[in-house]
Amino acid sequence: xxxxxxxxxxxxxxxxxxxxxxxxxxxxxxxxxxxxxxxxxxxxxxxxxxxxxxxxxxxxxxxxxxxxxxxxxxxxxxxxxxxxxxxxxxxxxxxxxxxxxxxxxxxxxxxxxxxxxxxxxxxxxxxxxxxxxxxxxxxxxxxxxxxxxxxxxxxxxxxxxxxxxxxxxxxxxxxxxxxxxxxxxxxxxxxxxxxxxxxxxxxxxxxxxxxxxxxxxx
Amino acid sequence: xxxxxxxxxxxxxxxxxxxxxxxxxxxxxxxxxxxxxxxxxxxxxxxxxxxxxxxxxxxxxxxxxxxx
Ligand SMILES: [Zn+2]
Numbered sequence: 567x568x569x570x571x572x573x574x575x576x577x578x579x580x581x582x583x584x585x586x587x588x589x590x591x592x593x594x595x596x597x598x599x600x601x602x603x604x605x606x607x608x609x610x611x612x613x614x615x616x617x618x619x620x621x622x623x624x625x626x627x628x629x630x631x632x633x634x635x636x637x638x639x640x641x642x643x644x645x646x647x648x649x650x651x652x653x654x655x656x657x658x659x660x661x662x663x664x665x666x667x668x669x670x671x672x673x674x675x676x677x678x679x680x681x682x683x684x685x686x687x688x689x690x691x692x693x694x695x696x697x698x699x700x701x702x703x704x705x706x707x708x709x710x711x712x713x714x715x716x717x718x719x720x721x722x723x724x725x726x727x728x729x730x731x732x733x734x735x736x737x738x739x740x741x742x743x744x745x746x747x748x749x750x751x752x753x754x755x756x757x758x759x760x761x762x763x764x765x766x767x768x769x770x771x772x773x774x775x776x777x778x779x780x781x782x783x784x
Numbered sequence: 785x786x787x788x789x790x791x792x793x794x795x796x797x798x799x800x801x802x803x804x805x806x807x808x809x810x811x812x813x814x815x816x817x818x819x820x821x822x823x824x825x826x827x828x829x830x831x832x833x834x835x836x837x838x839x840x841x842x843x844x845x846x847x848x849x850x851x852x
Binding site for chain 1: 787788789791794795802803804807812821822823824825826827829830833834836837838840841844847
């Protein structure tokens with residue numbers, strides 16, 4: 567008989583020794599670290615590129631660098647025809663046009679797949695065959711007075727037997743462990759968003775006067 | 785990945801989405817408000833300062849790709 571009680575690999579045991587925490591958290595931490603580095607670099611970039619620094623060390627004053635924009639508006643004459651577009655200039659902090667929040671680790675996907683398979687099979691085949699043969703002969707002479715007789719004969723026998731046994735036993739188990747961790751990009755910090763909003767909302771169009779004209783009295 | 789910045793339309797307070805890369809190449813950006821015919825572009829006097837800032841930003845981005 568096959569040994570059907572033979573134990574398969576314990577699935578729980580296979581997974582228990584895994585450093586799951588490290589496997590998942592390490593890439594996430596690396597992503598967070600990269601993001602943190604980027605945040606610092608972006609702040610440094612923001613202060614050095616988008617601001618003019620005045621004052622001595624410790625009491626620096628940061629003034630946003632402004633860029634000049636041209637606003638174009640089309641004009642429709644009273645008769646309905648298109649007039650020359652009107653151009654207006656306005657200043658905008660350089661900071662507001664920089665796509666700062668586009669620099670971040672956008673997504674981290676940790677795909678960890680572990681498969682444990684265990685199987686066991688038992689094949690047993692037995693067969694037996696036996697053959698036997700026997701052969702014999704005899705002869706006898708008997709006599710009684712003037713009577714005599716002779717008897718002779720022969721005998722043979724054979725036997726054959728065969729038996730076979732075949733058994734197949736199989737058992738298997740498998741387990742799959744899949745982890746999917748995802749970290750998305752966070753929006754800009756509230757403070758930075760507020761500063762940028764405040765800057766962009768303070769855009770006051772400045773209508774340029776033709777050169778040589780005197781402003782009207784107040 | 786967001787590559788544009790948003791400013792408020794000086795005329796109607798609607799949204800104007802600006803792609804800084806296109807802006808320094810002379811791009812024109814219209815107000816998202818359908819009834820507002822305003823468009824904005826970079827003035828000639830500011831091409832240099834905006835261009836320099838964008839170049840530095842691109843370098844920063846490049847370094848970031850190396851970090852990853
Ligand atoms: Zn508008």
